[in-house]
Amino acid sequence: MSRKSKVLLGLLLFNGLSATAGGLALMTDWIPEQASWVRDTDFPSNYFPGVILMAVVGGSSLIAAAALAKRSHGWQLASIVAGTIMAFWIVGEVASIRGFHFLQVIYLVTGALVVAWTPARQTEEAGST
Secondary structure, three states: OOHHHHHHHHHHHHHHHHHHHHHHHHHOOOOOOOHHHHOOOOOOOOHHHHHHHHHHHHHHHHHHHHHHHHOOOOHHHHHHHHHHHHHHHHHHHHHHHOOOOHHHHHHHHHHHHHHHHOOOOOOHHHHOO
């Protein structure tokens, strides 16, 4: 696996594990619920945003990481989708909670990097196992 593929795998694992942990934290109130976070949304609590964060955002990154590690057919599409989901999640989060935290910049950048660093097609080195 090339150095660039290892970095991409690291980004996907970072996004996937931290989104999964963050979603669980929201669902179980490890992160104290703040009414301002859901005030301007259709969600009555942090539980359902936590489910989405864990399952969709975290899950897509973990699936893409597993596909990349196994060099499964279509891993590039899975990676691009996961990075796009992360970026859209962060933009939607900032817009809906109408607040800002420096971690949002980190996750927006990691999502964008996943998309930018995913090769358009499988190279010979990437295809070999």
